[in-house]
Amino acid sequence: NDGSVTASPEDAYDSEYLCPVSIDGQTLALDFDTGSADLWVFSTSLPSSEQKGHTLFDPSKSTNWKALSGYKWNITYGDGSGASGTVGTDVVTVGGTSVSGQAVEIATKVSSAFVSDTANDGLLGLAFSSINTVTPKAQHTFFDTAKSSLSSPVFTADLKHRQLPGTYDFGTIDSSKYTGTITYIDVDTANGFWEFTGSGYAVGSGSFVSSSIDAIADTGTTLIYVPDAVVTAYYKQVSGASYDSSQGGYTFPCSATLPNLTLGIGSYHAVVPGQYINYSPASGSKCFGGVQSDSGIGFSIYGDVFLKSQFVIFDGSSTPRLGFAAK
Numbered sequence: 001n002d003g004s005v006t007a008s009p010e011d012a013y014d015s016e017y018l019c020p021v022s023i024d025g026q027t028l029a030l031d032f033d034t035g036s037a038d039l040w041v042f043s044t045s046l047p048s049s050e051q052k053g054h055t056l057f058d059p060s061k062s063t064n065w066k067a068l069s070g071y072k073w074n075i076t077y078g079d080g081s082g083a084s085g086t087v088g089t090d091v092v093t094v095g096g097t098s099v100s101g102q103a104v105e106i107a108t109k110v111s112s113a114f115v116s117d118t119a120n121d122g123l124l125g126l127a128f129s130s131i132n133t134v135t136p137k138a139q140h141t142f143f144d145t146a147k148s149s150l151s152s153p154v155f156t157a158d159l160k161h162r163q164l165p166g167t168y169d170f171g172t173i174d175s176s177k178y179t180g181t182i183t184y185i186d187v188d189t190a191n192g193f194w195e196f197t198g199s200g201y202a203v204g205s206g207s208f209v210s211s212s213i214d215a216i217a218d219t220g221t222t223l224i225y226v227p228d229a230v231v232t233a234y235y236k237q238v239s240g241a242s243y244d245s246s247q248g249g250y251t252f253p254c255s256a257t258l259p260n261l262t263l264g265i266g267s268y269h270a271v272v273p274g275q276y277i278n279y280s281p282a283s284g285s286k287c288f289g290g291v292q293s294d295s296g297i298g299f300s301i302y303g304d305v306f307l308k309s310q311f312v313i314f315d316g317s318s319t320p321r322l323g324f325a326a327k
């Protein structure tokens with residue numbers, strides 16, 4: 001029951017990656033999010049003003065749909081976006097991986113950021129089921145439901161930079177998708193995230209600075225959010241860079257040459273190419289950086305700007321761990 005599904009960038013800046021997911025034959029484009037644990041979809045139960053432009057799941061058209069009476073969900077994400085609604089179970093298929101009895105959370109309310117993100121029909125959470133928001137009983141993620149039917153209890157992310165589709169694979173580690181060896185690091189699941197301790201950083205050709213960085217691997221977050229010491233060291237090497245409070249982050253002249261950012265994972269040095277850190281135009285001739293401060297978040301976030309530079313293994317065995325390799 002192993003499977004592989006394409007992950008297509010939603011826009012020219014790789015703001016998010018969307019994957020086709022079939023719910024009893026109804027196919028929606030979902031944002032696979034290793035930073036949350038709810039599988040929720042735009043539905044015919046939303047007010048029509050919030051449905052516009054999205055593909056909707058209609059449970060009344062599903063023969064395998066089973067409503068969970070009295071069950072509800074309500075989620076708020078780190079960017080302030082959120083959604084809420086009701087719950088049922090159905091057959092969910094991702095690439096070749098099909099599971100029955102999967103909790104599918106029907107949106108009856110979504111925040112404006114989701115309404116306007118018309119390519120996005122919902123989220124498929126891939127964090128640990130301990131942070132699923134369904135009450136009165138938390139539900140399993142798609143990966144947890146599928147795990148026992150996979151050749152190996154793993155999924156991998158091979159996201160790409162700019163305009164290229166990548167893949168999420170379930171159940172196998174495809175050795176054609178990476179070079180060299182895989183470096184594994186322990187994961188602390190206490191907060192429900194794929195959380196680990198990074199070993200430090202380097203900017204461009206500069207020397208590596210050893211420092212413990214508490215971080216999560218989050219496919220649902222676009223950028224890299226790291227401690228101020230890293231951010232300051234990085235933009236010191238970018239002429240014309242500055243913190244722009246009106247943009248809410250560091251910007252620099254779009255013509256700037258950006259240094260690579262190396263992030264340590266154990267003894268492995270993961271290199272994020274400088275070009276990946278020119279995230280998008282901000283205003284005028286300034287561009288918005290793909291590396292920003294993690295202050296106020298509580299931990300660092302290695303989001304898509306980082307993850308797309310690597311081949312990443314999310315190992316859900318009894319001792320969960322993360323694997324990273326160059327590609």
Ligand SMILES: O=C(NC1CCCCC1)N[C@H]1[C@H](O)[C@@H](N2CCCCC2)[C@@H]2OC[C@H]1O2
Pocket residue numbers: 016031033035036077078079080081113114117123220221222225297301
């Ligand atoms: O909130 C975060 N990350 C935070 C970013 C700031 C620093 C803390 C973490 N990720 C979310 C992302 O923004 C959402 N967004 C919705 C609107 C369209 C774009 C995507 C989408 O839903 C869940 C996840 O993905």
